[in-house]
Amino acid sequence: MSWPKPPAVIDAMRRALDDAGGNPGRSSHRLAMRASEIVYECREKLAQLFHIGDPLRIAFTANATAALNLALKGTLKPGDHAVFSSMEHNAVWRPLARLRERGVRLSMAAAGADGVVSAESVERAMERDTRLIALVHASNVNGAINPVAEIGRIAQQRGAMLLVDAAQTAGAVPIDVAAMHIDLLAFPGHKGLLGPAGTGGLYVRDPIRLETLVEGGTGSDSASELQPSYMPDRYESGTLNTSGIAGLNAAVGYVLDRGVAAIESAERRLATILMDGLRSIPRIRLYGPDDAGAKTGVISFTMEGRDPVVLADELEREFDVASRAGLHCAPLAHRTQGTGASGAVRFSLGESSTEQDIHAALSAVRTLAQRT
Numbered sequence: 001m002s003w004p005k006p007p008a009v010i011d012a013m014r015r016a017l018d019d020a021g022g023n024p025g026r027s028s029h030r031l032a033m034r035a036s037e038i039v040y041e042c043r044e045k046l047a048q049l050f051h052i053g054d055p056l057r058i059a060f061t062a063n064a065t066a067a068l069n070l071a072l073k074g075t076l077k078p079g080d081h082a083v084f085s086s087m088e089h090n091a092v093w094r095p096l097a098r099l100r101e102r103g104v105r106l107s108m109a110a111a112g113a114d115g116v117v118s119a120e121s122v123e124r125a126m127e128r129d130t131r132l133i134a135l136v137h138a139s140n141v142n143g144a145i146n147p148v149a150e151i152g153r154i155a156q157q158r159g160a161m162l163l164v165d166a167a168q169t170a171g172a173v174p175i176d177v178a179a180m181h182i183d184l185l186a187f188p189g190h191k192g193l194l195g196p197a198g199t200g201g202l203y204v205r206d207p208i209r210l211e212t213l214v215e216g217g218t219g220s221d222s223a224s225e226l227q228p229s230y231m232p233d234r235y236e237s238g239t240l241n242t243s244g245i246a247g248l249n250a251a252v253g254y255v256l257d258r259g260v261a262a263i264e265s266a267e268r269r270l271a272t273i274l275m276d277g278l279r280s281i282p283r284i285r286l287y288g289p290d291d292a293g294a295k296t297g298v299i300s301f302t303m304e305g306r307d308p309v310v311l312a313d314e315l316e317r318e319f320d321v322a323s324r325a326g327l328h329c330a331p332l333a334h335r336t337q338g339t340g341a342s343g344a345v346r347f348s349l350g351e352s353s354t355e356q357d358i359h360a361a362l363s364a365v366r367t368l369a370q371r372t
């Protein structure tokens, strides 16, 4: 979750509640038309951000988890084979475990010691009839960025679909679905895109058609008992989170104005200072790639002899430094990096992090490391 949100996000949400209080795609009165316009504007901005040709290929969801469930359960049938990686979040691992109970065959591509899942590892895990590769773009545990474009090329050559979990990279690392051969892209609105909680989406490459998880009113083809076959209506049953999408619309506008490459390089500069600083503190062990250029601004560490949860609590209570400790909903990734038993402490840099924040965090960790 990113915080703080740009002021324009808060304004847009407040304004939407005032002047876009109708149901988008349903009525033709002023309030509903304004809501429809905002929703479409947001689709257009997201399409621009991810280099998606047709904005209507994006369906809004409540979060990345809902998008991942739709992508996985909408494509995989009993007997199908899918590859996932040893760095996946529970948002991918648990739906896949459920699908395995229904007869989907799974193989795991193991990450290297730095948490990066190589193209070779994915290729080794593939079978002749692999239908889908589900891969996290960057780990939420140690920030390691995976070579998605290379893996996308392999998927395309071998006739498999590539589903990318962009929870950690949307808005923080450049994404081009065409150049990276991404068939399905799941993203949250509330992290690097700087939007509010309760927003997210799924891009589905044309002409892929998924089975639906939820059916209902779409404001279209209302006389039919069947769900529309076209996007985005097929996957957007029920009333959308209009005020949330209005906030996301302003947020993506902000990200586009700043530029993802500029956000990425600012975070990398701070990540380098933070990683160098942590390395200089006795008893600290860092995880993930050594080079800040190979990762996002997610930095996880352990302190020898200290429970990560207690450490995070001390950082918050004594120094007002926010971190997250434990398994980060990704036990598989923690097992992969050797912290499966008690996890690690994670600092997450954001678009608005400053050098002052980094020095405050380092000074707090240094003080705690001096204690027995």
Ligand SMILES: Cc1ncc(COP(=O)(O)O)c(C=O)c1O
Pocket (backbone or CB within 6 Å): 063, 064, 065, 066, 089, 091, 136, 138, 139, 140, 165, 167, 168, 187, 188, 189, 200
């Ligand atoms: C890698 C990864 N995938 C999926 C998710 C789930 O995202 P959401 O909370 O938007 O459902 C997260 C959330 O932390 C994540 O880090």
